[in-house]
Amino acid sequence: MTTPALAYIEGGSGDEETLRDNLDAWRRLALQPRVLRDMTQVETATTLLGTAVGAPVGLAPTAMHCLVDPDGETATARAAAETGTLMVASQAANRSWQDTAAAATDVLLWAQMYVLRDRGLTRELAVRAKESGSRAIVVCVDGVAVPRRARLEGHAFVPPEGMAFPNLVSAAAAASANGRGVDLGAAVSAFDPSVTFADLTWLKECTGLPLVVKGVLHPHDAAACVDAGADAIAVSNHGGRQLDGCIATADVLGEIADAVGDRAEVYVDGGIRTGPDVVKALALGARAAFVGRPALRALADGSAAGLAAYLADLREDVRRTLAFCGCASPAEVRREHVRPRGPR
Numbered sequence: 027m028t029t030p031a032l033a034y035i036e037g038g039s040g041d042e043e044t045l046r047d048n049l050d051a052w053r054r055l056a057l058q059p060r061v062l063r064d065m066t067q068v069e070t071a072t073t074l075l076g077t078a079v080g081a082p083v084g085l086a087p088t089a090m091h092c093l094v095d096p097d098g099e100t101a102t103a104r105a106a107a108e109t110g111t112l113m114v115a116s117q118a119a120n121r122s123w124q125d126t127a128a129a130a131t132d133v134l135l136w137a138q139m140y141v142l143r144d145r146g147l148t149r150e151l152a153v154r155a156k157e158s159g160s161r162a163i164v165v166c167v168d169g170v171a172v173p174r175r176a177r178l179e180g181h182a183f184v185p186p187e188g189m190a191f192p193n194l195v196s197a198a199a200a201a202s203a204n205g206r207g208v209d210l211g212a213a214v215s216a217f218d219p220s221v222t223f224a225d226l227t228w229l230k231e232c233t234g235l236p237l238v239v240k241g242v243l244h245p246h247d248a249a250a251c252v253d254a255g256a257d258a259i260a261v262s263n264h265g266g267r268q269l270d271g272c273i274a275t276a277d278v279l280g281e282i283a284d285a286v287g288d289r290a291e292v293y294v295d296g297g298i299r300t301g302p303d304v305v306k307a308l309a310l311g312a313r314a315a316f317v318g319r320p321a322l323r324a325l326a327d328g329s330a331a332g333l334a335a336y337l338a339d340l341r342e343d344v345r346r347t348l349a350f351c352g353c354a355s356p357a358e359v360r361r362e363h364v365r366p367r368g369p370r
């Protein structure tokens with residue numbers, strides 16, 4: 027990988043305060059185990075929007091998997107299918123949602139999208155995602171301004187020549203240019219900063235698929251998303267890549283879960299690295315936690331097999347953490363299993 031590509035993947039925005047705080051915030055929480063509960067059988071499986079998955083862990087949408095593996099998102103899909111992991115495939119992927127879905131039998135795929143300035147194209151892409159086999163649309167709503175990415179200053183990251191972005195272009199453009207020729211700036215400027223809650227209702231009507239709203243950090247916004255038709259809320263600050271200095275996801279997850287109640291599922295991402303992080307997220311009210319950079323690192327290190335091994339390892343870490351906490355399944359995790367860490 028080139029230095030700019032690595033900086034693009036690993037970096038955050040501004041001074042990377044939020045990037046660091048996402049990690050630290052999980053460390054500021056402590057699990058409080060319960061004992062003597064017969065942990066002979068501990069199950070990690072759960073459901074996400076009604077579909078069975080092997081663990082309460084998913085792959086967050088990340089752009090351009092061809093930066094780390096020549097097969098790009100199709101390699102990711104093979105690892106996801108092998109481990110029963112939900113994959114959210116980015117709109118800025120290098121392989122189409124259709125090719126990603128076709129890469130492995132039974133891969134559970136959700137398509138991540140932005141609301142574009144061109145609403146006709148937005149609808150066309152949403153319908154294409156559905157026809158490709160995506161079982162939900164994940165709309166990312168934190169793309170209303172262009173972040174300053176400090177690590178990229180001095181060596182601007184430009185996607186390699188000829189890199190394809192098939193989920194960002196109309197069928198007509200894809201046919202004529204094979205989805206090529208989209209540069210990062212042009213793609214980002216296609217995202218519509220005028221997006222509002224009413225667009226959620228519209229986007230859901232475009233496909234009738236369940237709608238997940240990703241990038242929510244305030245309980246009132248979460249409740250308003252649900253009022254507008256969201257089936258799930260993904261508490262996310264984009265891995266500290268958008269607004270630097272904003273709240274860490276672990277610090278707001280509980281409030282958002284309380285605001286949403288049982289009206290929608292709640293997910294979280296940002297700094298999730300270990301089984302204990304996942305179980306802390308469950309305790310705060312998440313139904314699943316998602317990983318971004320760790321999955322890209324695993325893919326870079328060992329392609330589909332490396333990513334599958336990483337996901338299996340994380341699942342085992344979740345299983346052992348559940349056992350230590352006295353929980354025979356994700357559903358048994360309660361708020362009382364987590365508390366602020368005491369002074370060191």
Ligand SMILES: Cc1cc2nc3c(=O)[nH]c(=O)nc-3n(C[C@H](O)[C@H](O)[C@H](O)COP(=O)(O)O)c2cc1C
Nearest residue numbers: 035086087088089116166264265296297317318319
């Ligand atoms: C290289 C990279 C690319 C990303 N691309 C997207 C994207 O295309 N769409 C999106 O909604 N989020 C994107 N994200 C944000 C992730 O979905 C997720 O919110 C974040 O990575 C979680 O934090 P973590 O990396 O600490 O696990 C990207 C993150 C990274 C690191």
Ligand SMILES: CCCCCCC(=O)C(=O)O
Nearest residue numbers: 089118209210213214267
């Ligand atoms: C080619 C378009 C790039 C979209 C932005 C990807 C992203 O969300 C990121 O954090 O980077």
